[in-house]
Each structure stands twice: as C-alpha cells, then as structure tokens.
Amino acid sequence: MQIMDKKSPIHITISERDDSVTITQWVYQTLRNAVMYGEILPGRALTIRELAGILDVSPMPVREALRQLAAENALEIQGNRRVMVPKMTAMKFSELCEARIAIESHAAARALPYIDRDQLSQLRALDSLIDEAQEEKNLAQISTLNQNFHRALYTANPHQVTLPLIESLWLQLGPFMRLATSQLEEHYLVDRHNEAMTAIEKKDAFALQIAIAADIREGIAFAGTPEMLHAFIENAGT
Amino acid sequence: MQIMDKKSPIHITISERDDSVTITQWVYQTLRNAVMYGEILPGRALTIRELAGILDVSPMPVREALRQLAAENALEIQGNRRVMVPKMTAMKFSELCEARIAIESHAAARALPYIDRDQLSQLRALDSLIDEAQEEKNLAQISTLNQNFHRALYTANPHQVTLPLIESLWLQLGPFMRLATSQLEEHYLVDRHNEAMTAIEKKDAFALQIAIAADIREGIAFAGTPEMLHAFIENAGT
DNA sequence: AATAATTGTTTGTGATCACAAAAGTAAGTT
DNA sequence: AACTTACTTTTGTGATCACAAACAATTATT
Numbered sequence: 330m331q332i333m334d335k336k337s338p339i340h341i342t343i344s345e346r347d348d349s350v351t352i353t354q355w356v357y358q359t360l361r362n363a364v365m366y367g368e369i370l371p372g373r374a375l376t377i378r379e380l381a382g383i384l385d386v387s388p389m390p391v392r393e394a395l396r397q398l399a400a401e402n403a404l405e406i407q408g409n410r411r412v413m414v415p416k417m418t419a420m421k422f423s424e425l426c427e428a429r430i431a432i433e434s435h436a437a438a439r440a441l442p443y444i445d446r447d448q449l450s451q452l453r454a455l456d457s458l459i460d461e462a463q464e465e466k467n468l469a470q471i472s473t474l475n476q477n478f479h480r481a482l483y484t485a486n487p488h489q490v491t492l493p494l495i496e497s498l499w500l501q502l503g504p505f506m507r508l509a510t511s512q513l514e515e516h517y518l519v520d521r522h523n524e525a526m527t528a529i530e531k532k533d534a535f536a537l538q539i540a541i542a543a544d545i546r547e548g549i550a551f552a553g554t555p556e557m558l559h560a561f562i563e564n565a566g567t
Numbered sequence: 568m569q570i571m572d573k574k575s576p577i578h579i580t581i582s583e584r585d586d587s588v589t590i591t592q593w594v595y596q597t598l599r600n601a602v603m604y605g606e607i608l609p610g611r612a613l614t615i616r617e618l619a620g621i622l623d624v625s626p627m628p629v630r631e632a633l634r635q636l637a638a639e640n641a642l643e644i645q646g647n648r649r650v651m652v653p654k655m656t657a658m659k660f661s662e663l664c665e666a667r668i669a670i671e672s673h674a675a676a677r678a679l680p681y682i683d684r685d686q687l688s689q690l691r692a693l694d695s696l697i698d699e700a701q702e703e704k705n706l707a708q709i710s711t712l713n714q715n716f717h718r719a720l721y722t723a724n725p726h727q728v729t730l731p732l733i734e735s736l737w738l739q740l741g742p743f744m745r746l747a748t749s750q751l752e753e754h755y756l757v758d759r760h761n762e763a764m765t766a767i768e769k770k771d772a773f774a775l776q777i778a779i780a781a782d783i784r785e786g787i788a789f790a791g792t793p794e795m796l797h798a799f800i801e802n803a804g805t
Numbered sequence: 806a807a808t809a810a811t812t813g814t815t816t817g818t819g820a821t822c823a824c825a826a827a828a829g830t831a832a833g834t835t
Numbered sequence: 836a837a838c839t840t841a842c843t844t845t846t847g848t849g850a851t852c853a854c855a856a857a858c859a860a861t862t863a864t865t
Binding site: 376377388392 | 847848
C-alpha cells in the first residue's frame with residue numbers, strides 16, 4: 330500500500346501508545362490533540378482508511394474515535410458522510426467565546442463553595458506555573474496550563490455536569506486559537522488568575538465570575554485583534 | 568437464540584425503520600428515545616449483544632450508537648467497560664437544572680436579535696399548541712412541545728453553538744423528569760411562554776432571560792416538590 | 806460452612822470481508 | 836472548450852470472526 334495524499338498531507342503528532350488503554354482510546358486522544366492543536370485543517374476530508382494508515386491501526390478504532398469526536402462537536406459529519414474539522418466563521422467564533430463566558434463563569438460560581446484548602450493550594454501552584462511559563466513566553470505551555478487552571482477550578486464541584494460541555498467548546502475553539510496565536514509575534518497577556526484567586530479566597534462569587542469572564546475575553550484578545558482574527562479565521566483551511 | 572434476561576427485562580419502544588437512514592442512525596434514535604423517556608433504568612447494564620438482539624440488528628450499529636450516546640453524556644461507560652444510564656443524585660439533578668438555566672437563558676438572549684416575523688409566528692403556533700395540550704392534560708405532549716418551543720427559540724440564531732450542549736442536558740435530565748412526573752397525579756403548570764413571547768416581541772433580552780429561567784424552574788417544580796424529587800431520584804433504578 | 810481456586814461463559818475490542826453509495830476519472834457528445 | 840455519460844476507484848456501513856479480559860458459577864480447600 331502506497332502513501333495516499335489525495336489532498337494536502339496530514340501531519341499528526343503521534344505519542345507513545347500505552348498498553349493499558351484500548352487502541353480506540355489512544356486513537357481518540359491522538360486525533361483529539363491533532364484537532365486541538367490545529368494540525369488538521371478545517372474542511373480537509375478525513376477518511377477512515379487514510380487515518381488508519383497514518384496511525385498504523387486497523388480502520389475499526391478510527392471509526393469509533395471519529396464518531397465520538399463528532400458527537401463532541403470536534404468534527405463534523407456532512408450529509409455525504411464526509412468527516413472534517415468544521416469550518417469557522419467570525420460570527421461562530423464569537424458565539425463560541427460568549428458561550429464559554431456564560432458557561433464557565435457559571436461553572437466557576439458553582440464550584441466556589443466546594444473549594445477547600447487543598448484545592449486552593451493546587452490552584453495557587455498552577456497559577457505560579459503559569460507565571461513562570463509567561464516569563465519564558467512559552468505559548469503552548471501557557472495555553473495548556475491555563476486550561477488546567479480552569480479545569481481544576483470547575484472540577485472542585487463534585488457534582489460536575491458542565492465540564493464536558495466546556496471541553497467541547499475548548500475543542501471547537503482550539504484549532505483557531507492556536508492557528509491565530511501562531512501568526513503573532515508579540516503577545517500581551519494580563520494575568521487575570523490573580524484576580525480569580527483573591528475572589529476565591531474571599532468566596533466572592535460575583536468577583537470570580539468577573540475575573541473568569543475577563544480571563545476568557547483576554548485569552549481571545551491575546552490571539553490577536555478582532556480584525557486579524559476575522560481575516561484569519563475566515564481564510565483558515567484554504 | 569433464547570431471550571436473555573440477566574437482570575430486569577428491558578422494554579424499548581421501537582419505531583419504524585426508514586430505509587433512508589443508516590441502521591446506526593436508527594439505533595441511535597431508538598436508544599436515545601428510550602433513555603429520554605426513562606425506559607431504561609439507571610444502573611441497568613447495557614450490553615451490545617443484548618441490545619442488538621432486542622432491536623434485531625447486528626452488534627455493529629449498536630456499538631456505534633452506544634459510543635455516540637456516551638459521548639453525549641446520555642450513557643456512562645464505567646471502568647469495567649460496562650455501559651449504563653448514569654445514576655442520579657439530588658445534587659447532580661440540581662446542578663443540571665442550574666446549568667440548563669444558565670445556558671438556555673444565554674442562548675435565548677443570543678437568539679433574540681435574529682427572531683423575525685416568520686419565527687415569531689412559528690413560536691406563537693407552538694405556544695398555542697402547548698395551551699391545547701395543557702387543557703387535555705397530555706403530559707407527554709406538553710413535554711415534547713415545550714422542548715420544541717425552546718429549540719425553535721434557540722435555533723433562530725444561525726450561528727448556533729449551544730444547542731448541542733443544551734440537548735445533552737435535556738438528555739441527562741429526561742429520564743428523571745419523566746419518571747418523576749409519571750408518579751404525580753396533579754400537575755400545576757403556569758405557562759411562562761406567554762411572558763417569553765411578549766419579551767420577544769419587545770426585544771427585551773433581560774425579560775426573556777427571566778421568563779426562560781422561570782419556565783425551566785417551574786418545569787422542574789412541575790415534576791414534584793423538592794422532597795418528592797429527592798426521594799424519588801435517589802431510589803430510581805433499584 | 807466460609808473462603809479461595811478453578812472452570813466455563815459472556816462481553817468488549819479489534820480485524821477482516823462484502824457491498825452499495827459516493828467520488829473521481831476518462832471518454833464521448835454537442 | 837463545456838458538458839454529459841460511462842467506467843473505475845474509493846469510502847462508509849454493516850456483518851462476522853477471533854481473542855483476551857471480565858464475570859459468574861462451581862468445585863476444592865481450610
């Protein structure tokens with residue numbers, strides 16, 4: 330079997346496969362990361378057999394992973410049964426950001442009563458890690474740690490129901506955030522986590538919501554000016 | 568092959584299969600409805616082969632449908648790889664309701680600017696249908712129409728991103744709403760849709776959010792007093 | 806009789822095959 | 836040259852099989 334490259338070649342970062350997880354799970358994580366990091370261009374048709382060839386697995390696990398990612402809105406199944414990373418528009422991007430703000434500020438407020446000393450120190454640790462990464466201007470690291478910070482905050486609520494929804498939004502925004510930030514040379518990022526931390530310590534739900542909303546908004550702004558984002562998003566994947 | 572009934576027997580309402588949809592899609596819809604209408608008890612282990620036998624299809628489409636439903640949080644895959652309808656707790660139920668209010672009121676406000684004359688009349692039609700169903704005390708009909716009303720409202724926004732998340736929440740609450748309402752004999756339901764309609768006509772986003780939030784809250788209250796819900800939810804599936 | 810070891814069964818996972826629909830390609834027509 | 840038509844290839848879907856892990860039941864052991 331020869332290498333197929335019907336359209337643009339796909340490069341997917343492949344990590345070590347752990348025998349403790351099923352092949353389907355590994356494929357799922359691999360493809361999820363590929364989507365999240367913008368390694369797959371929006372609109373590029375993904376076929377089961379091609380991915381199976383790239384990942385060196387049988388078509389079956391790929392099939393299952395694709396269906397799962399589609400159910401999480403990370404991929405889109407068209408009427409023709411073609412699977413692809415959904416194309417983005419400026420309006421949709423905006424809606425995703427607003428949805429993030431609405432849901433995450435709600436999740437933060439709902440988690441607040443459950444934050445005890447241990448979780449507070451865990452958040453503090455993540456906060457200082459972010460500060461370090463910021464000095465080193467390590468973009469990928471900042472993004473990852475930022476996500477971890479948010480996740481840690483929301484999961485303090487033991488009766489968690491919003492995190493899967495939030496992760497779905499991250500997954501949909503991910504590729505375009507990464508693509509956009511990779512185009513920039515200078516990054517301005519005000520650290521709103523400190524504000525969030527003090528709000529948490531004071532158990533001030535409203536202040537926490539403000540801080541989270543600001544953090545998300547500036548995380549977007551961090552990806553560029555609205556004009557840049559607009560121009561970039563609409564042209565992604567062409 | 569004999570009838571299996573390892574535990575409690577499962578009765579799933581089976582609809583006609585349309586040849587224009589794939590078997591997987593049909594199985595997905597059938598199982599989704601079964602979950603939504605509380606036909607599958609929480610905690611009951613679902614096996615691929617058993618469902619395949621019940622639905623008279625091969626295991627493959629069931630496999631895919633189960634994975635998709637699990638990705639939508641309608642089903643839960645345990646560590647043991649066992650699949651089941653997630654068990655509910657009063658706290659989780661409460662979190663789901665609060666999440667509904669937060670997200671749906673946001674979705675409503677975001678949809679408001681896009682509602683034109685056609686959509687308004689469509690909403691009005693649904694509203695009067697609900698009024699009719701309410702006089703006939705047709706519970707199932709009311710629930711379905713109520714969902715259609717909310718869906719119609721949110722989908723007015725052409726850059727829709729929240730509906731899949733909202734549907735996921737409906738799916739998680741569905742079984743317990745149905746189970747709870749089926750226990751009641753008397754139902755009190757104030758129609759908040761009229762309030763929503765006037766808010767829409769006035770393009771008053773804040774009033775609309777209030778109306779939607781109230782509608783959701785009373786839809787829950789409609790399912791019984793908090794004590795009843797609590798007692799019922801915790802015992803469901805035993 | 807209670808617990809541990811063993812055997813038999815069921816189950817999810819993954820691989821492979823068959824097939825119809827879709828997409829791509831080449832030849833033929835206007 | 837633009838479009839249609841016929842043919843070839845590719846692709847998703849679904850069925851079936853093999854296998855190891857999980858589960859259930861039975862037997863053996865203390």
